[in-house]
Amino acid sequence: MQDPLVDEAIxxxxxxxxLEGQHALFSMLRRDDPVHWTEPSGYRPFWTISKHRDVMExxxxxDKFINAPRTKLLSIDFESKVKEAMGGRPMLVRAINQMDxxxxxxxxKLTHAWFQPKQVRLLEESIGKLARESIDRMLAHDGACxxxxxxxxxxxxxxxxxxxxIPDEHGQHLLDITRAYFGGGDPEMQRGSDLIGATMAYMDFFRGIARERRNHPTNDVATLIATAEVDGSLIGEFEASxxxxxxxxxxxxxxxATLAGGLLALIQNPDExxxxxxxxxxxxxxxxxxxxxxxxxKHFFRTATETSTLRGKTIRPGDHxxxxYPSANRDDEAFEQPFSFIVDRNPNRHVGFGFGIHACIGMYLxxxxxxxxxxELLARVDEIALTGEPAWIETSFLGGLKRLPISFKASEAAMA
Known part of the structure; x- marks a missing residue:
């Protein structure tokens, strides 16, 4: 199947x-062309993999499908701008999700122990305090927010x-950078910035954090990263940032994104x-x-290192x-009633955190x-309802809701 409109939509x-648009698109692909050669205008071509089993494989x-040199969907024009901004490097950052x-x-390995259950459990009290503060802030909105x-x-x-x-006074600055960084093509989220500018702002901020931790180490992940050694040498500034x-x-x-989208799903499924x-x-x-x-x-890319066959399609070395992931997570061969939200779904082999060695390092946290x-929310807040249309970020990479207007009533326990 080769349809330019499908490729442009992907x-x-x-x-x-x-949500309706993306799931209609991927339902069609899973049914008709689950390994789809995709040639959208302005982008280098790639295979779109829409089935759960194939994503897992x-x-x-x-080793057969590597991260480098292409990890996400960027236009040819933007790729050129990245190389220009980065002195020939093809990526704005080089984190573990870009490495092989x-x-x-x-x-x-540098931070692996920090994100394991034993370490995370030590943070539960502090995380609980932050959750209570969040619900306090919600209740202060007097029934609607x-x-x-x-x-x-x-x-x-x-x-x-x-x-x-990182001290609280940096919170708003980090929030602004993050929202621009993941704003995708959504003009509301970019707010006059762009991905390159947002990334540079991020890198500059964390260079300062790294320098401060090297001079004044403390017991936190920032110090661990800033003072780490790789192959016997201090971690490079670019890799640390x-x-x-x-x-x-x-x-x-x-x-x-998951917290907001999860609450919306609960509102839309009152029995659940x-x-x-x-x-x-x-x-x-x-x-x-x-x-x-x-x-x-929404996606990550891999690049083939050898010839293989997937559902009758020949994947050649160098193919992207x-x-x-949203498609894999709605695959009816992997999930019963995939378009139903079921709070006690079991089993639930979703790929929302990735899979294999590249699974999200912070998924337990x-x-x-x-x-x-x-x-905290369900114990202190009752009768949550929509008061307007939810809105989703226009981004092909990572994101969720950008607005979720609700009304609510505090529980008797919260008012006591």
């Missing part, structure tokens, strides 16, 4: 500003600042909301379902493959954050 930011074969082994293993902008957009950023040891950017940006935006309120022990399973449902990471947040 690459268009606007497609992802509508590609993720597992990390052996570098990937070396750099992931924009749940995304007024409540959840700051909560995961505060958690990231906690583990990095890239590491910071990856943790601060992805750790924030994926979680805030009642089920969850009656059985709070289901919240961890509900969080996984929210990740599947929202799929805040776009793994469409993200899950704990969201579990704690929803426990």
């Amino acid at each position: 690459a268009s930011h606007k497609t992802y500003g509508s 590609i993720e597992k074969q990390n 082994n052996p570098d990937h293993a070396k750099y992931k 924009d749940f995304y902008n007024d409540v959840v957009v700051r909560f995961p950023l505060k958690v990231i600042m906690l583990i990095l040891g 890239s590491y910071f950017v990856a943790l601060a940006s992805a750790g924030h935006d994926t979680t805030s 909301m009642r089920k969850l309120r009656a059985n709070p022990d289901m919240i961890p399973a509900a969080v996984d379902e929210m990740v599947r449902w929202v799929s805040p990471v 493959l776009m793994m469409a 993200a899950k704990i954050e969201m579990v704690i947040f929803f426990r």
Whole structure:
């Protein structure tokens, strides 16, 4: 199947500003052409991979399908601008999600222990305090708010600042940079900035953090990164700043997107909301379902290193493959009733955090954050309802809701 309109839609930011639009597109691809050769105007061509099983297989074969040199969908014109801005480098940052082994293993090891369950559990009390403060802020809006902008957009950023040891006064600046960084093609989110400018602002900020930690080390992840050694030498400034950017940006935006999209799903599925309120022990399973449902990471790319065949299509060395995570997470061969939001779904083998060695390093932290947040929310807030149309960010890479207007009533326990 070769249809220019399909190819343009796959690459268009606007497609992802509508849940109905993107899922209609990918449902058609899964049915008719799950390994789809894609040639949108202004972009280098690639294969669009829309089936869950295929995404999993590609993720597992990390030597056969590598991260470098293309990790996300950028136009040819933008790729040229990146190389110009970066002195010939093809990427604005070089974090672990842009690396292949052996570098990937070396750099992931630097912070791996910090994001394991044992370490994250030590943070639960502090995360709980941040969640309570978030609900306090919500209740202060006197029965109505924009749940995304007024409540959840700051909560995961505060958690990231906690583990990095960044003072509160930097919060608004980091939030502004993050929103521009992940604004995609959405003019509301860019706010006069662009991806290159936002990335440079990020890198400049974290260079300052790294220098400060090298001079005054403390017990936090920022110090760990800034003073790390790789192959016997101090981590490079570019790699250190890239590491910071990856943790601060992805750790924030994926979680805030899932929190807001998860609440919207509960509002739109009142039986599931009642089920969850009656059985709070289901919240961890509900969080996984929210990740599947929202799929805040829209894609990552891999590049083939050898010839292979996938569903009858020949993949050649150098071919690029776009793994469409929202599509994989709605695949009826992987999930019963994939278009139903089910808080106690089991099993739930979603790929919202990726899979294999490149699975999100902070996924356990993200899950704990969201579990704690929803426990606090459902215990203190009743009768949540929409008061307007939700709006989704127009971005082909990473994002979720940009507005979620709601009304709510505080529970008796919250008012006591």
